[in-house]
Amino acid sequence: MVNFNNIEFGNKLKSARIKKELSLEYVGKKIGKNLSTVARYEKGEIIPNAEIINKLCNLLDIYNGDLYSETKVNIVNKENSKNPFQTNRLYLYYKGYVGKKKLGKFKFTIDLIEQKDFIEVKIADYKNKKTILIGYMLADNNIATIRTENYKPNCPRLETNQIIVNISEGTNGLLLGIMCCTNGNYIPNMKKCLISKKDLIFTNEMISMLDLSKEEKENILEDNIWLANIEKSNDYEYKLESEN
Numbered sequence: 001m002v003n004f005n006n007i008e009f010g011n012k013l014k015s016a017r018i019k020k021e022l023s024l025e026y027v028g029k030k031i032g033k034n035l036s037t038v039a040r041y042e043k044g045e046i047i048p049n050a051e052i053i054n055k056l057c058n059l060l061d062i063y064n065g066d067l068y069s070e071t072k073v074n075i076v077n078k079e080n081s082k083n084p085f086q087t088n089r090l091y092l093y094y095k096g097y098v099g100k101k102k103l104g105k106f107k108f109t110i111d112l113i114e115q116k117d118f119i120e121v122k123i124a125d126y127k128n129k130k131t132i133l134i135g136y137m138l139a140d141n142n143i144a145t146i147r148t149e150n151y152k153p154n155c156p157r158l159e160t161n162q163i164i165v166n167i168s169e170g171t172n173g174l175l176l177g178i179m180c181c182t183n184g185n186y187i188p189n190m191k192k193c194l195i196s197k198k199d200l201i202f203t204n205e206m207i208s209m210l211d212l213s214k215e216e217k218e219n220i221l222e223d224n225i226w227l228a229n230i231e232k233s234n235d236y237e238y239k240l241e242s243e244n
Contacts (some may be wrong), residue, residue, distance in 0.1 A: 006044035
């Protein structure tokens with residue numbers, strides 16, 4: 001585990017502010033603090049709370065996880081950080097349980113932000129627009145992998161998520177993928193998900209695509225492993241209605 005370093009935290013905050021060519025006074029006004037308080041942040045004398053850190057990161061266009069490590073770690077080099085979707089917003093669809101028994105449809109937005117040396121990812125609830133997970137994306141010509149963690153660094157519950165999407169046949173249709181996460185009781189689980197560039201109505205036909213096939217179920221019973229079939233469905237996307 002990396003120990004938290006107040007001075008390094010402040011130095012990174014100061015470096016990000018200078019890079020954006022913003023004054024201490026301007027930053028203070030935007031986050032509701034005075035100039036001297038921001039200066040003390042940058043000296044490492046005091047550490048802002050999670051709410052102020054999020055405001056600072058949004059203002060300075062930085063990923064808040066970068067402020068906590070002692071050394072800058074590039075998650076992925078620029079060559080591998082290309083955005084194969086050629087858009088800055090995707091839509092995520094999956095099914096899960098609301099409470100203990102009621103099966104429901106879940107829909108989220110995935111924003112892709114090109115940073116200097118990686119693709120930043122923000123996942124938000126479709127209806128209330130609140131960001132819940134942040135992270136990064138890796139991609140080649142076959143798959144795109146999105147890895148995310150808690151949006152709020154002081155959240156009492158650890159949340160991590162990984163989505164793997166098949167893009168081998170292009171990215172313009174409805175794409176099948178798998179999502180690995182934990183539920184409210186910290187129990188790991190995997191489920192199929194759908195990704196689209198278009199804002200689609202989440203239909204019952206889409207729900208059926210998220211079911212495990214007979215072959216997948218048999219494979220789990222025989223080999224104790226799930227070989228998920230996430231091949232693209234033939235022309236399925238052309239039958240779907242747009243939300244907008």
